[in-house]
Amino acid sequence: MLETVRYFFLRALRxxxxxxxxxxxxxxxxxxxxxxxxxxxxxxxxxxxxxxRWTQEVQxxxxxxQPPSSQKLPELITKMEQLDGVERVAFVSPAVAxxxxxxxxxxxxxxxxxxxxxxxxxSFELALHRNFRSQQGIEEIIRQLENLIPVDDLRxxxxxxxxxNHFISMLRFVGAFLGGFLLFATLFIVANTIRLTLYARRxxxxxxxxxxATMRFIKIPFMLEGAIQGFVGGLLSLLFLSFSFSxxxxxxxxxxxxxxxxxxxxxxxxxxxxxxxxxxVVLGVLGSLSSLRRFVRI
Amino acid sequence: xxxxxxxxKRYSRDSVxxxxxxxxxxxxxxVYVTGASGAGKTTFLRMLYVAERPTxxxxxxxxxxxxxxxxxxxxxxxxxxxxVFQDFKLLQSxxxxxxxxxxxxxxxxxxxEVSKKVYQALKEVGLEHRLQRKPxxxxxxxxxxxxxxxxLVVDPLILLADEPSGNLDxxxxxxxxxxxxxxxxxGTTVLLATHDYTLHQQFPRRVxxxxxxxxxxxxxxxxxxxxxx
Numbered sequence: 001m002l003e004t005v006r007y008f009f010l011r012a013l014r015x016x017x018x019x020x021x022x023x024x025x026x027x028x029x030x031x032x033x034x035x036x037x038x039x040x041x042x043x044x045x046x047x048x049x050x051x052x053r054w055t056q057e058v059q060x061x062x063x064x065x066q067p068p069s070s071q072k073l074p075e076l077i078t079k080m081e082q083l084d085g086v087e088r089v090a091f092v093s094p095a096v097a098x099x100x101x102x103x104x105x106x107x108x109x110x111x112x113x114x115x116x117x118x119x120x121x122x123s124f125e126l127a128l129h130r131n132f133r134s135q136q137g138i139e140e141i142i143r144q145l146e147n148l149i150p151v152d153d154l155r156x157x158x159x160x161x162x163x164x165n166h167f168i169s170m171l172r173f174v175g176a177f178l179g180g181f182l183l184f185a186t187l188f189i190v191a192n193t194i195r196l197t198l199y200a201r202r203x204x205x206x207x208x209x210x211x212x213a214t215m216r217f218i219k220i221p222f223m224l225e226g227a228i229q230g231f232v233g234g235l236l237s238l239l240f241l242s243f244s245f246s247x248x249x250x251x252x253x254x255x256x257x258x259x260x261x262x263x264x265x266x267x268x269x270x271x272x273x274x275x276x277x278x279x280x281v282v283l284g285v286l287g288s289l290s291s292l293r294r295f296v297r298i
Numbered sequence: 299x300x301x302x303x304x305x306x307k308r309y310s311r312d313s314v315x316x317x318x319x320x321x322x323x324x325x326x327x328x329v330y331v332t333g334a335s336g337a338g339k340t341t342f343l344r345m346l347y348v349a350e351r352p353t354x355x356x357x358x359x360x361x362x363x364x365x366x367x368x369x370x371x372x373x374x375x376x377x378x379x380x381x382v383f384q385d386f387k388l389l390q391s392x393x394x395x396x397x398x399x400x401x402x403x404x405x406x407x408x409x410x411e412v413s414k415k416v417y418q419a420l421k422e423v424g425l426e427h428r429l430q431r432k433p434x435x436x437x438x439x440x441x442x443x444x445x446x447x448x449x450l451v452v453d454p455l456i457l458l459a460d461e462p463s464g465n466l467d468x469x470x471x472x473x474x475x476x477x478x479x480x481x482x483x484x485g486t487t488v489l490l491a492t493h494d495y496t497l498h499q500q501f502p503r504r505v506x507x508x509x510x511x512x513x514x515x516x517x518x519x520x521x522x523x524x525x526x527x
Binding site for chain 2: 207208209214215217
């Protein structure tokens, strides 16, 4: 049994050595396709992580017509924290608001020279409970707030966030569709590449059938060949992916203004990397099988 | 060993390769299958190792009806049959040793057994000193001898040869005929398709003649042994 396995393996390796160009073409095709699909996957996963992070940070900002007096402030904060759905309340005075604005301007902070420090309105920043981080939840809180304090203006990013989540769903759908299409195209290309190899070896296949080789004996080395090519293609795709992740994805997402500084971009986990390599093996075997059906007839 | 009952092979309404052929070949016989080009010799041989299926009739080989044999049983039938072709059908990228060993490896034989039998087979055809050469480095006669070694290495019950000397000169042809004779002497049934009538004179044996797919002659020599010149 062991000798048979060794024989099949050696034959597969010999076949690959005999047709290095075709073999390389199949491997590269699989590597590029798998890397492209995995790139899509990584982009979607990271954007989803980002969206989840933002959802956690959803808050309502209540701008006040007049800042409350220092005596009334603690009572007001307590009352607001007792509202359904409110987790935490922070008061931002006009001076603090101006400081934050100045920090955001960075090098252009000199523009604020001569500007009154109480120009910006005071505000309350309300952090919400998980169950209230939705359009309905926010509307409920606003209704309660309006009964409590005179509000100049309200800001909350929920509408935008829900649109963004919708965008991610669409991105996921497009990614899955394109990924499926790409997989199919890869299978087609791999099958045709292997078909070319089999066509070049049709004499050998004919003689194998003639001397009494079973279908299994004929097919197994070619399937092994496909598996080996797929395995190498999978490993190569991980290499391509690492490169594209560090050079393109992370730079692209970090340059994107929405990415917070302390957000770590996700690469494939160890099981996912293994899955990628296994996908290559499966792709190689399926490609071989679909070509063999046409060329191997007893 | 081989029995045909009303066997026909029709490709289309106007194309009939074999027409209502019935004959019987005993174990250990040496039979020439003759006829002009297109008489049906090759089709007849191809049906014996199920490269073609008859349109009508029954074929028995070694007691087994192969007319409706299932695909996955065909390899086991072919292991009993050695086939030699006019164009040798050797693997050009493999050495002489590997070409002959192929037939045994395909049957799942162990490495030790393979190397022993391959050497014996090559010695029998006089090419044991060419083990590592590639076919393109050999003459036509040597290549055909390799093909014969490959056919005989599996100790077949039946040896089918389709115009084995078609591309070869007389001297080489006679050498090859000696190999067939020796195989036949060991008990292998030999069917040799040829339109070279001089062979019948050199090595008189039973002659089956086909014409447009029909059996038109079946002659046995008066004395088959000792009649060679």
